[in-house]
Amino acid sequence: MQTTLSERASALPRAAxxxxILRSCVHCGFCNATCPTYQLLGDELDGPRGRIYLIKQVLEGNEVTQKTQQHLDRCLSCRNCETTCPSGVDYHNLLDIGRAVVDAAVPRPLGQRLLREGLRQTVPHPQLFKALVSGGQVFRALLPGPLQSKLPRTALPAKPRPMTHRERQVLMLEGCVQPGLSPNTNAAAARVxxxxxxxxxxIPEAGCCGAVDYHLDAQAAGLNRARHNIDAWWPSIEKGAEAIVQTASGCGAFIKDYxxxxxxxxxxxxKAKKVSALARDLVEVLRDEPLERLGIHAAQRVAFHCPCTLQHAQKLGGAVEALLTELGFNLTVVADAHLCCGSAGTYSLTQPELSRQLRDNKLNALESGHPEVIVTANIGCQVxxxxxGRTPVRHWIELVEAALP
Incomplete structure (x- = not known):
């Protein structure tokens, strides 16, 4: 796509x-065919091709409006379009650049600012978030429906973690919300x-991966969290830790981008390049191990929801499904498995109506095979x-751990 950046845009750190990225787009429109928001809304500007055009206009010096911001906000950042694109357009990085320019030019309404700042002040802080979840469970009946739906229905308490010393060592990102919403997930991973x-x-010093800040108008704060984590992990990396494992694919996708x-x-x-090279989703570690040593012979009927951050960002679509099948689980067929469930980090709170429509569509597809349970690989999708309140949803590693003899 022919592009001439304005003088102001040419001075941006990521102008080149x-x-x-803009020049790599041939405007073919294949991306719209797999874009969840375009499918729901039918508006060219709510698909990747239209958003690329909007960002092009902004970087060429045209007027930036709240409508521009709205169309960019509606993007889930699911990266389905990147999987579809025949030209290899690096859409998510272009979107990050465009959003930063638009957000700097267009002040948000007070309600949006308060919501986004509130999320940034709570979600990345595990202890505070866990306390809020515990309080929410106590006063659940008094909370509005949207908040009730964010509280876990049946969160399993964390089982004890192994105390044995192993010659092989990996690091594990504990995450922000997972300890409060699904405390057994990381414990189950450690036991397996x-x-x-x-x-x-x-590594208790490691905290939020930075994705929450980065995608809520605070990219500098998100990168500072990345630097903090690199500092926390670095001594163990120098001592030979073989991987940095994530059980939440959303965190993993962001760390791989450090x-x-x-x-x-x-x-x-x-250091960031090294950390990204060591980052592994849990399935990447397990699939290379002799799984027969686990002694699992499961037969449970399961539907797997592959998060966008696993299949489109990390290019690991089919990996968990293959592992579960190898262990004996009976996986159902899921139509349109490439489509987003509508969680998308904080999207379910900033764009609740679109998010609910996508969730219901996804659940209809997942439940069509009548599974006993739905499993996934990302805490956001899970919650x-x-x-x-339909079929129970858990992290896949909890099913594997529960099946251990």
């Missing part, structure tokens, strides 16, 4: 990157890894889908 001779080294996002930071570029 934005121009290169221990059975395979892999120890999990806790190297790109910090490439221009001379103090962190090399969002389970909040509908």
């Amino acid at each position: 990157e934005a121009e290169s 890894l221990d059975r395979l001779g892999i120890g999990v080294l806790p 190297g790109h996002l910090l490439a221009s930071d001379p103090a962190y570029a090399d 969002h889908l389970d909040g509908a």
